[in-house]
Amino acid sequence: MHKIVIVGGGAGGLELATRLGDTLGKKKKAEITLIDCTKTHVWKPLLHEIAAGSMNPDKHELEYMAQAHWHHFRFRLGRMDRLNRRKKEVSIAPYEDEDGKEIIPRRSFQYDTLIISVGSTTNDFGIKGAAKHSIALDTQEQAEVFHQKLHHAILKAQTQKKAIQPGQLEVVIVGAGATGVELAAELHKATREMTAYGIDRVNPDRDIKISIIEASPRLLPALPQKLSHSVELELRKLRVHLYMGERVTEVSAKGVKTHSKRFIPSALVVWAAGVKAPDFLKKIDGLETNPINQLLVHTTLQTTRDDSIFAFGDCAACPIEGTDQFVPPRAQAAHQQASLLFKSMKLRVKGKTNLPQYTYKDYGSLVNMGEYSTVGNLMGSLMGGSMFIEGFVARLMYQSLYKMHLMALHGFMSTALQTIARMITRRTEAQVKLH
Structure with missing residues (x-):
């Protein structure tokens, strides 16, 4: 059977594996394999709610193994780190437990068609201290780590004998895109809910501060100004501190410094500014990538140097026809591309080479x-x-x-x-x- 390997179980990759499994996999026309480095899937736009504590991930996560069983595809746990295009083979790094003990050895998987949909990670642009002293919200694990830090900070403030120190209960969010502003609003609500459950020594209006730092002159710089203005009014009502036109130059354990010499004390820093594709994609076995590691693809979503390898979603740089721009890294684009690839895979299994072209539609x-x-x-x-x-x-x-x-x-x-x-x-x- 034609072997289709999908690397990355985000929204697009998982939807595609499910649809292909229900059709080609169920009818034994193709062998569908999904590879991901985690055991469960949570819709990425929900991560800010998990970080704030207003959503319990146990109620919303999906088990990859169960989904594969129900929908006629195979799931393999691991992180792709190597590619051999000559052998048409992907290699998965050994899987280790929390103590560093190897549980699953290195494995390789053959493919006839490889689809890469590994999403994106936060880009800290090499800012001093950002990687060490801030938390990104790329994964469920990171969101849960942030929630634990926030919860512990509030519990510590409740029980300590000394007064609350500057920055002890201040959250600084670097980046005023959708993730940053949604997290700020969710934190405002969640911290007030949290302190209502017997946390009587912490006054959220007085002690808990939320700040957003953005290098652009306005919130949501990629979206229309009217939308940005409406969100800004709402955040100011919630007394969220907004620092627009400020570029972060350093993050430390004590807070954040900006280019204007401003220092904002904070024990909790979330980095939500900029994205890039995972580093392992950079020139992987000769595939063409751009400066933020995205794989360059044609409008068929085939990579520019290998027609057997497709890429879509945030990890792909797909041209918008008739322009010199690329499709923005947005969930709606990944969903549209997954639908197109579903049609393309049915054609490839039949041996067809004339594949449909992707046209981005902004809804x-x-x-x-x-x-x-x-x-x-x-x-x-x-x-x-x-x-x-x-x-x-x-x-x-x-x-x-x-x-x-x-x-x-x-x-x-x-x-x-x-x-x-x-x-x-x-x-x-x-x-x-x-x-």
């Missing part, structure tokens, strides 16, 4: 401020351009994006039952994670 953006607000802009030919939305309609549309992802993985009935179950159980649970 707009949504920014969720938790219970405070949701804003967005919708784009489409029916509206003749862009339409600004906010409030209930915007929140409903934001929630529907997650439901669409779940339906792609589980189907309508399973998603509906899960939604009803969550509505019932949520009433009997704390509104914030307390451990």
